[in-house]
Amino acid sequence: MINVKNLNYKVKHKHILKNIVLDTKNTQITAIIGPNGAGKTTFIKLLRNFLPITSGQIDLAGKSIQSYKNKELSKLISYLPQTTKAVSCSVEDCILLGRKPHMKFFPKKSDYEKCEKIMDELHLSRLKNKNVLSLSGGELQKVLIARSLVQESDILFLDEPINHLDIKNQLEIMDITKKMTKQKKITTFVVLHDLNLAFKYADKILLLKDGENIFYGDKNEINEKILSSAYGVDIELIDYKGEKKVIY
C-alpha cells in the first residue's frame, strides 16, 4: 500500500531524514519508534504530503503521492497529529467531523450510526453531549482518536496517540486500532514511545535515529544491540507469554 524509496528531507542545510526505504501492506501496523528528534513526526508529515520531499519517492497504492489531489488524500488517509486544538462543540459533533470527507453537505443517518458505534466501542457514549472543551486531556484524546477511526480511511497515521492515557485506555485504543487494521484491511502507522506496546501491537517496526533508518522489518527481527545503540541505554529483550518485553 505504501512504498517509500530513498526518501530524503532537508530544511536549509539540515538533513532531517536520510534515505528512508519501506514497503507496507494492508492489514499491517507499523510502529515508528526512536529517540526524541529522530524524525518520526516529520516522516509521517511527508507520508501525508504535508511537507515537500527533497528527493526520493513515496507511492500510495502504486501512485506517486504528488499525483493525488489533497481532497483525495483527505479521504484516503486519516491523520491524528501529536497535538490538536479542539474547538467548542459536542463530543458527537467532534467525532462526526471524521465523516466529513465522505459527506456531500450534511451527515447522513449512516454517519451518525458509525459515530454511535465508535463511541460505544471506546466507552465515550456517556460523554456524547458534553462540550469537548470541558473534557479531561485523556478524554479529549480518546474523542480525537474516535474521530480518526470513524473516518474509515484506507491509511491511518497516529502520532503518539496514547500519551495522555492511563494504561486501560492505552490498551483499549491499541486494541481497537489493531482490530480495525485487520478487519478493514487498512495500513496503519503509529508513532510510539512505549516499546512494550510497539512489540505487543505492531507487525513491523521502523526505528529512526538522527533521521536514519536504523531498522525496518518484522518486529521479531529487531535485537537488543540495535535498540540499545539507538536509544543510548542498555535494553534487554525477554520473551514473556509469547511476546517480546523490553527491560531497561
Ligand SMILES: Nc1ncnc2c1ncn2[C@@H]1O[C@H](COP(=O)(O)OP(=O)(O)OP(=O)(O)O)[C@@H](O)[C@H]1O
Ligand atoms: N522546519 C524545520 N526546521 C528545522 N528543523 C526542523 C524542522 N522540522 C523538524 N526539524 C528538526 O528535525 C528533527 C526531527 O523532528 P521530528 O519532530 O520529526 O522528531 P520526532 O522523532 O517526531 O521527535 P519527538 O519524539 O520529540 O516528537 C528535530 O531535530 C527537529 O528539530
